Amino acid sequence: MSYRHHSHPTVSLWLFIMTGLIAIMILVGGATRLTDSGLSITEWRPITGAIPPLSQADWEEALELYRSTTEYQEQNRGMSMSEFQFIFWWEWGHRQLGRFLGLAFAVPLVFFWVRGDLSARLKPRLLGLFFLGGLQGAIGWWMVASGLVDRLDVSQYRLATHLGMAFILLGATFWTALNARYGAPPVRAGNHTRWFLVLWGLLFLQILMGALVAGIDAGRIFNTWPGMNGQLIPDGYLAGLPFHQAIFESHAAVQLQHRWMAYIVTIAVGVTAFMIYREPRVALKPFMVILPALVIAQVALGIAALLAVAPLGLSLAHQAGAVVLFVAIGAATWTARRAV
Known part of the structure:
Protein backbone atom coordinates (compact mmCIF):
# COMPACT_ATOMS: atom_id res chain seq x y z
CA MET A 1 0.00 0.00 0.00
CA VAL A 154 -41.79 21.35 -2.93
CA SER A 155 -41.37 21.10 0.84
CA GLN A 156 -39.21 23.95 2.14
CA TYR A 157 -37.62 21.48 4.57
CA ARG A 158 -36.53 19.21 1.72
CA LEU A 159 -35.42 22.21 -0.33
CA ALA A 160 -33.20 23.35 2.56
CA THR A 161 -31.81 19.82 2.88
CA HIS A 162 -31.02 19.70 -0.85
CA LEU A 163 -29.35 23.12 -0.86
CA GLY A 164 -27.51 22.36 2.37
CA MET A 165 -26.05 19.17 0.91
CA ALA A 166 -25.00 21.10 -2.21
CA PHE A 167 -23.02 23.54 -0.06
CA ILE A 168 -21.53 20.69 1.98
CA LEU A 169 -20.32 19.15 -1.29
CA LEU A 170 -19.01 22.53 -2.43
CA GLY A 171 -17.04 23.11 0.76
CA ALA A 172 -15.75 19.54 1.05
CA THR A 173 -14.62 19.43 -2.57
CA PHE A 174 -12.88 22.79 -2.31
CA TRP A 175 -11.16 21.78 0.94
CA THR A 176 -10.04 18.48 -0.60
CA ALA A 177 -8.71 20.33 -3.66
CA LEU A 178 -6.61 22.59 -1.43
CA ASN A 179 -5.25 19.59 0.48
CA ALA A 180 -4.46 17.79 -2.79
CA ARG A 181 -2.58 20.86 -3.99
CA TYR A 182 -0.64 21.72 -0.83
CA GLY A 183 -0.45 18.44 1.08
CA ALA A 184 -1.61 17.39 4.54
CA PRO A 185 -2.13 20.09 7.19
CA PRO A 186 0.14 20.34 10.24
CA VAL A 187 -0.63 18.20 13.25
CA ARG A 188 -1.34 21.26 15.42
CA ALA A 189 -4.12 23.54 14.22
CA GLY A 190 -3.36 27.23 13.79
CA ASN A 191 -4.70 29.94 16.08
CA HIS A 192 -8.38 30.89 15.81
CA THR A 193 -9.26 27.82 13.70
CA ARG A 194 -12.35 27.16 15.82
CA TRP A 195 -13.52 30.75 15.37
CA PHE A 196 -13.26 30.45 11.60
CA LEU A 197 -15.18 27.17 11.71
CA VAL A 198 -17.93 28.88 13.73
CA LEU A 199 -18.05 31.71 11.17
CA TRP A 200 -18.33 29.17 8.34
CA GLY A 201 -21.10 27.41 10.26
CA LEU A 202 -23.00 30.67 10.79
CA LEU A 203 -22.94 31.35 7.06
CA PHE A 204 -24.11 27.79 6.36
CA LEU A 205 -27.03 28.31 8.76
CA GLN A 206 -27.86 31.58 6.99
CA ILE A 207 -27.88 29.77 3.65
CA LEU A 208 -30.35 27.22 5.04
CA MET A 209 -32.52 30.12 6.24
CA GLY A 210 -32.35 31.55 2.74
CA ALA A 211 -33.60 28.22 1.39
CA LEU A 212 -36.63 28.48 3.68
CA VAL A 213 -37.27 32.00 2.36
CA ALA A 214 -37.13 30.71 -1.23
CA GLY A 215 -39.15 27.61 -0.39
CA ILE A 216 -42.22 29.54 0.80
CA ASP A 217 -41.67 32.69 -1.30
CA ALA A 218 -41.17 34.73 1.87
CA GLY A 219 -39.10 37.28 -0.04
CA ARG A 220 -42.20 38.58 -1.83
CA ILE A 221 -43.73 40.17 1.27
CA PHE A 222 -42.52 42.95 3.58
CA ASN A 223 -40.52 44.44 0.70
CA THR A 224 -39.19 47.35 2.73
CA TRP A 225 -35.95 47.93 4.60
CA PRO A 226 -34.69 48.42 7.31
CA GLY A 227 -38.09 47.86 8.88
CA MET A 228 -40.72 45.32 7.82
CA ASN A 229 -43.48 47.70 6.74
CA GLY A 230 -42.24 50.05 9.43
CA GLN A 231 -42.11 47.43 12.17
CA LEU A 232 -39.22 45.68 13.86
CA ILE A 233 -41.27 42.52 14.39
CA PRO A 234 -44.09 42.47 11.87
CA ASP A 235 -47.71 41.63 12.53
CA GLY A 236 -48.44 38.02 11.85
CA TYR A 237 -45.02 36.82 12.99
CA LEU A 238 -46.46 33.56 14.34
CA ALA A 239 -49.25 33.41 11.73
CA GLY A 240 -51.39 31.51 14.21
CA LEU A 241 -48.87 28.69 14.44
CA PRO A 242 -46.98 27.30 17.45
CA PHE A 243 -43.59 29.00 17.79
CA HIS A 244 -41.58 25.87 16.90
CA GLN A 245 -43.56 25.59 13.67
CA ALA A 246 -43.82 29.29 12.85
CA ILE A 247 -40.04 29.77 12.70
CA PHE A 248 -39.99 27.42 9.71
CA GLU A 249 -43.36 28.06 8.08
CA SER A 250 -44.52 31.61 8.84
CA HIS A 251 -43.58 33.96 5.97
CA ALA A 252 -42.97 36.84 8.37
CA ALA A 253 -40.90 34.75 10.79
CA VAL A 254 -38.76 33.15 8.09
CA GLN A 255 -37.93 36.50 6.49
CA LEU A 256 -37.23 38.19 9.84
CA GLN A 257 -34.85 35.40 10.87
CA HIS A 258 -33.01 35.59 7.55
CA ARG A 259 -32.59 39.35 7.98
CA TRP A 260 -31.24 39.13 11.51
CA MET A 261 -28.92 36.25 10.76
CA ALA A 262 -27.46 38.43 7.98
CA TYR A 263 -26.67 41.08 10.57
CA ILE A 264 -25.10 38.48 12.86
CA VAL A 265 -22.91 37.13 10.05
CA THR A 266 -21.88 40.68 9.14
CA ILE A 267 -20.86 41.45 12.72
CA ALA A 268 -18.99 38.14 12.96
CA VAL A 269 -17.08 38.95 9.77
CA GLY A 270 -16.19 42.36 11.24
CA VAL A 271 -14.84 40.67 14.37
CA THR A 272 -12.89 38.27 12.17
CA ALA A 273 -11.34 41.12 10.22
CA PHE A 274 -10.22 42.76 13.48
CA MET A 275 -8.71 39.47 14.66
CA ILE A 276 -6.81 39.15 11.40
CA TYR A 277 -5.62 42.74 11.72
CA ARG A 278 -4.02 41.85 15.04
CA GLU A 279 -2.58 38.59 13.71
CA PRO A 280 1.09 38.44 12.67
CA ARG A 281 0.45 35.69 10.09
CA VAL A 282 0.81 37.16 6.61
CA ALA A 283 -1.14 34.37 4.91
CA LEU A 284 -4.38 35.51 6.55
CA LYS A 285 -3.99 39.24 5.84
CA PRO A 286 -5.83 39.30 2.46
CA PHE A 287 -8.97 38.01 4.15
CA MET A 288 -9.05 41.13 6.34
CA VAL A 289 -10.29 42.96 3.23
CA ILE A 290 -11.85 40.15 1.17
CA LEU A 291 -14.37 38.92 3.73
CA PRO A 292 -15.84 42.32 4.75
CA ALA A 293 -16.07 43.39 1.10
CA LEU A 294 -17.90 40.21 0.14
CA VAL A 295 -20.32 40.26 3.07
CA ILE A 296 -21.21 43.92 2.47
CA ALA A 297 -21.84 43.17 -1.22
CA GLN A 298 -23.97 40.18 -0.28
CA VAL A 299 -26.08 42.17 2.17
CA ALA A 300 -26.55 44.88 -0.47
CA LEU A 301 -27.68 42.29 -3.02
CA GLY A 302 -30.11 40.83 -0.50
CA ILE A 303 -31.63 44.23 0.24
CA ALA A 304 -31.87 45.07 -3.47
CA ALA A 305 -33.59 41.75 -4.21
CA LEU A 306 -36.01 42.31 -1.34
CA LEU A 307 -36.94 45.86 -2.38
CA ALA A 308 -37.45 44.72 -6.00
CA VAL A 309 -39.70 41.81 -4.85
CA ALA A 310 -37.20 39.06 -5.67
CA PRO A 311 -36.75 39.29 -9.46
CA LEU A 312 -34.87 36.44 -11.13
CA GLY A 313 -31.66 38.37 -11.90
CA LEU A 314 -31.15 39.89 -8.48
CA SER A 315 -32.16 36.69 -6.70
CA LEU A 316 -29.60 34.69 -8.67
CA ALA A 317 -26.95 37.33 -8.03
CA HIS A 318 -27.72 37.05 -4.30
CA GLN A 319 -27.35 33.27 -4.46
CA ALA A 320 -24.09 33.63 -6.39
CA GLY A 321 -22.87 36.00 -3.69
CA ALA A 322 -23.60 33.31 -1.09
CA VAL A 323 -21.51 30.82 -3.08
CA VAL A 324 -18.55 33.20 -3.37
CA LEU A 325 -18.70 34.19 0.31
CA PHE A 326 -18.98 30.54 1.38
CA VAL A 327 -15.89 29.58 -0.63
CA ALA A 328 -13.97 32.63 0.64
CA ILE A 329 -14.70 31.81 4.28
CA GLY A 330 -13.76 28.21 3.55
CA ALA A 331 -10.44 29.39 2.13
CA ALA A 332 -9.86 31.57 5.21
CA THR A 333 -10.69 28.64 7.51
CA TRP A 334 -8.31 26.35 5.61
CA THR A 335 -5.57 29.00 5.82
CA ALA A 336 -6.14 29.54 9.54
CA ARG A 337 -5.96 25.77 10.07
CA ARG A 338 -2.51 25.58 8.50
CA ALA A 339 -0.92 28.91 9.44
CA VAL A 340 0.75 28.25 12.78
Missing part, protein backbone atom coordinates in the same frame (compact mmCIF):
# COMPACT_ATOMS: atom_id res chain seq x y z
CA SER A 2 1.22 3.47 -0.87
CA TYR A 3 1.53 6.09 1.88
CA ARG A 4 2.45 9.02 -0.32
CA HIS A 5 1.42 12.35 1.20
CA HIS A 6 1.05 14.27 -2.07
CA SER A 7 -1.04 13.60 -5.15
CA HIS A 8 -0.30 14.47 -8.75
CA PRO A 9 -0.81 18.21 -9.48
CA THR A 10 -3.48 17.36 -12.06
CA VAL A 11 -5.62 15.89 -9.29
CA SER A 12 -5.94 19.22 -7.53
CA LEU A 13 -6.77 20.94 -10.84
CA TRP A 14 -9.54 18.40 -11.44
CA LEU A 15 -10.95 19.02 -7.95
CA PHE A 16 -10.88 22.80 -8.40
CA ILE A 17 -12.79 22.34 -11.66
CA MET A 18 -15.30 20.15 -9.82
CA THR A 19 -15.70 22.90 -7.23
CA GLY A 20 -16.57 25.34 -10.02
CA LEU A 21 -19.04 22.90 -11.57
CA ILE A 22 -20.78 22.42 -8.22
CA ALA A 23 -21.05 26.20 -7.87
CA ILE A 24 -22.66 26.37 -11.33
CA MET A 25 -24.99 23.53 -10.35
CA ILE A 26 -26.13 25.50 -7.30
CA LEU A 27 -26.97 28.51 -9.46
CA VAL A 28 -28.80 26.42 -12.06
CA GLY A 29 -30.76 24.84 -9.22
CA GLY A 30 -31.61 28.30 -7.94
CA ALA A 31 -32.85 29.37 -11.36
CA THR A 32 -34.92 26.18 -11.57
CA ARG A 33 -36.60 27.04 -8.26
CA LEU A 34 -37.11 30.71 -9.11
CA THR A 35 -38.74 29.88 -12.47
CA ASP A 36 -41.01 27.27 -10.82
CA SER A 37 -39.56 24.63 -13.13
CA GLY A 38 -38.71 21.90 -10.65
CA LEU A 39 -41.97 19.96 -10.90
CA SER A 40 -42.13 19.90 -14.70
CA ILE A 41 -40.54 16.43 -14.85
CA THR A 42 -42.61 14.10 -12.70
CA GLU A 43 -40.49 10.95 -12.96
CA TRP A 44 -37.04 10.05 -11.73
CA ARG A 45 -35.19 8.08 -14.39
CA PRO A 46 -31.45 8.47 -13.68
CA ILE A 47 -30.36 6.88 -16.98
CA THR A 48 -33.15 7.09 -19.57
CA GLY A 49 -34.19 10.52 -18.30
CA ALA A 50 -31.13 11.93 -20.02
CA ILE A 51 -33.06 11.69 -23.30
CA PRO A 52 -35.57 14.56 -23.61
CA PRO A 53 -38.86 14.30 -25.54
CA LEU A 54 -38.00 13.80 -29.22
CA SER A 55 -41.42 13.95 -30.85
CA GLN A 56 -44.67 15.84 -30.47
CA ALA A 57 -46.20 12.73 -28.93
CA ASP A 58 -43.41 12.60 -26.35
CA TRP A 59 -44.01 16.24 -25.46
CA GLU A 60 -47.75 15.65 -25.11
CA GLU A 61 -47.07 12.73 -22.80
CA ALA A 62 -44.71 14.81 -20.64
CA LEU A 63 -47.23 17.65 -20.41
CA GLU A 64 -50.01 15.20 -19.54
CA LEU A 65 -47.93 13.91 -16.63
CA TYR A 66 -47.39 17.49 -15.44
CA ARG A 67 -51.13 18.14 -15.63
CA SER A 68 -51.60 15.63 -12.80
CA THR A 69 -49.66 17.83 -10.36
CA THR A 70 -51.29 20.23 -7.93
CA GLU A 71 -49.05 23.01 -9.26
CA TYR A 72 -50.56 22.68 -12.73
CA GLN A 73 -54.14 22.32 -11.53
CA GLU A 74 -54.05 25.29 -9.15
CA GLN A 75 -51.43 27.60 -10.67
CA ASN A 76 -50.69 26.75 -14.31
CA ARG A 77 -53.96 25.35 -15.63
CA GLY A 78 -54.21 25.94 -19.37
CA MET A 79 -50.43 26.28 -19.80
CA SER A 80 -49.41 26.18 -23.46
CA MET A 81 -46.90 23.72 -24.83
CA SER A 82 -44.28 26.44 -25.33
CA GLU A 83 -44.72 27.59 -21.72
CA PHE A 84 -44.35 23.99 -20.51
CA GLN A 85 -41.25 23.48 -22.64
CA PHE A 86 -39.62 26.54 -21.02
CA ILE A 87 -39.89 25.11 -17.51
CA PHE A 88 -39.17 21.58 -18.72
CA TRP A 89 -35.80 22.58 -20.24
CA TRP A 90 -34.76 24.30 -17.01
CA GLU A 91 -35.43 21.17 -14.96
CA TRP A 92 -33.99 18.86 -17.62
CA GLY A 93 -30.85 21.01 -17.79
CA HIS A 94 -30.53 20.90 -14.00
CA ARG A 95 -30.76 17.11 -13.96
CA GLN A 96 -28.48 16.78 -16.97
CA LEU A 97 -25.84 18.89 -15.26
CA GLY A 98 -26.13 16.56 -12.27
CA ARG A 99 -25.46 13.57 -14.52
CA PHE A 100 -22.50 15.36 -16.06
CA LEU A 101 -21.11 16.15 -12.62
CA GLY A 102 -21.32 12.47 -11.68
CA LEU A 103 -19.39 11.44 -14.78
CA ALA A 104 -16.89 14.32 -14.43
CA PHE A 105 -16.10 13.02 -10.94
CA ALA A 106 -16.25 9.25 -11.45
CA VAL A 107 -14.24 8.89 -14.66
CA PRO A 108 -11.19 10.93 -13.56
CA LEU A 109 -11.36 9.28 -10.13
CA VAL A 110 -10.96 5.84 -11.68
CA PHE A 111 -8.26 7.14 -14.04
CA PHE A 112 -6.17 8.77 -11.30
CA TRP A 113 -6.66 5.78 -8.99
CA VAL A 114 -5.45 3.27 -11.60
CA ARG A 115 -2.47 5.45 -12.50
CA GLY A 116 -1.43 5.73 -8.86
CA ASP A 117 -1.78 9.51 -8.79
CA LEU A 118 -3.78 9.59 -5.53
CA SER A 119 -2.22 9.70 -2.08
CA ALA A 120 -3.39 7.17 0.50
CA ARG A 121 -4.86 10.03 2.55
CA LEU A 122 -6.91 11.34 -0.38
CA LYS A 123 -8.52 8.09 -1.55
CA PRO A 124 -11.14 7.65 1.22
CA ARG A 125 -12.05 11.33 1.02
CA LEU A 126 -12.72 11.10 -2.70
CA LEU A 127 -14.85 7.99 -2.19
CA GLY A 128 -16.76 9.93 0.46
CA LEU A 129 -17.37 12.79 -1.95
CA PHE A 130 -18.59 10.36 -4.60
CA PHE A 131 -21.04 8.84 -2.10
CA LEU A 132 -22.31 12.29 -1.08
CA GLY A 133 -22.81 13.20 -4.72
CA GLY A 134 -24.97 10.13 -5.28
CA LEU A 135 -26.90 10.86 -2.09
CA GLN A 136 -27.50 14.41 -3.33
CA GLY A 137 -29.18 13.05 -6.45
CA ALA A 138 -31.51 10.95 -4.31
CA ILE A 139 -32.25 13.95 -2.07
CA GLY A 140 -33.10 15.97 -5.18
CA TRP A 141 -35.77 13.48 -6.21
CA TRP A 142 -37.01 13.20 -2.60
CA MET A 143 -37.46 16.97 -2.70
CA VAL A 144 -39.28 16.98 -6.06
CA ALA A 145 -41.58 14.14 -4.97
CA SER A 146 -42.83 16.27 -2.07
CA GLY A 147 -44.38 18.74 -4.51
CA LEU A 148 -46.10 16.37 -6.91
CA VAL A 149 -49.22 15.79 -4.81
CA ASP A 150 -51.24 18.15 -2.60
CA ARG A 151 -48.70 21.01 -2.72
CA LEU A 152 -48.04 23.96 -5.02
CA ASP A 153 -44.30 23.78 -4.34
